[in-house]
Amino acid sequence: MNNKYDIPSNLIGAFLDREVTLFIGAGVSCQAGLPSWKTTIDKMKSMLISEAKKNRGVTQERLFLRDANYLEIVERFKTVLSKEEYYTFLYSQFYSKDYHPSEVHKKLAKLPVKYLITTNFDVLMETALQEEYGYPPLKCTNYRQVVQACSQQNRYIIKLHGCITDLDTIIFSESDYRNFTINQKPLLDFIRSQLDTSIILFIGYSMNDPDFNSILDKSLAYSDGSKRDDYAIFKGMNQINKNIWKTRYRQIRDWERYLAENGFHIIKIFLHVSKDEQRDRLAERILNKKKNWKFSIADINERRFWDRYQDLYSEMIEETSTEKAPWYIVPADNKWFTRYVVSQIVLKAMKDIAPKFPEMSKEIKEQLEEFKKLIESGNIGMIEEMQDVMKGGNK
Secondary structure, three states: OOOOOOOOHHHHHHHHOOOEEEEEOHHHHHOOOOOOHHHHHHHHHHHHHHHHHHHOOHHHHHHHHHHOOHHHHHHHHHHHOOHHHHHHHHHHHHOOOOOOOOHHHHHHHHOOOOEEEEOOOOOHHHHHHHHHHOOOOEEEOOHHHHHHHHHHOOOEEEEOOOEOOEHHHOOOOHHHHHHHHHHOHHHHHHHHHHHHHOEEEEEOOOOOOHHHHHHHHHHHHOOOOOOOOOEEEOOOHHHHHHHHHHHHHHHHHHHHHHHHHOOOOOOEEEEEOOHHHHHHHHHHHHHOHHHHHHOOHHHHHHHHHHHHHHHHHHHHHHHHOOOOOOEEEEEOOOHHHHHHHHHHHHHHHHHHHOOOOOOOOHHHHHHHHHHHHHHHHOOOOHHHHHHHHHHHHOO
């Protein structure tokens, strides 16, 4: 595999060992001329407005479309149209003899992976695989089909959100997603196992893509910390970075301000390890058998970008450190000192919060005294008498 694009060595190794799971998004299909999600949603909006002019108030519909997310818009579209009209629309968008696999599809088909996972409805990836290997891949939209594909040892593709050639399998609207999580639990469990055991490579997603963020969040949620890195290829990444991280920083500040205004005391601690100390700890993980389990080749590879990481850490801390949610930068080369400093930070916060047991009202104190007398008397009818006391207190 040619590494002229500076592909991480552990990703190359994972491809050679067939330990990579590919997630293919809409951006790949757009390369072949298919409409983007935005284009499709815009067409739905236009059709909903036209329909509203016939049956409902246009102003009300415009207000709904302005505030609704794309799942809600698709749900409304699916409800307003008949089933036949809805399916006809989807078919017109995602299936045509004029659509052919792009060069991206063809290159992906050559990658040494046993299966691919896609959230795309179209069949272009399947076509590319058939052109590459001479036979069609097995197409799976549920767990039973995945099990069959695994048992046959054939190349297969998991259509996570269904396939345009089987319209009843399409997952597009709000209710589709809700039913999917209930009815397709075995398939979701399989996907989760792949997220936790494979290296994931995302292709054709944007950083604002809800599918991408949902899958990535699940990957982080199901990881126990020992998982290897995941990767994503984005078009125009430099420009995206400039825009997306400023937005992310603002969202973090907004969220932390919201928490502070609602009584939460926020502590953020950055443990700073020097480059020399990191080198020594990496060496220890290699030489000490008891610490071999901590070793990852990614740590070695990423040391090349030490200075860049420091710049990014500095930017992140500067952008997200506020009066109500400040960062504490703690030297972490000496663990005993690190623990001492962190404990002092937490102790100061606890003193500032000054937690206390809740104060009891006079009424509750009087009821407690009555309960104590009943318990100490050993009366067999104690429970009934306690209930009578409670009823008397509530009159």
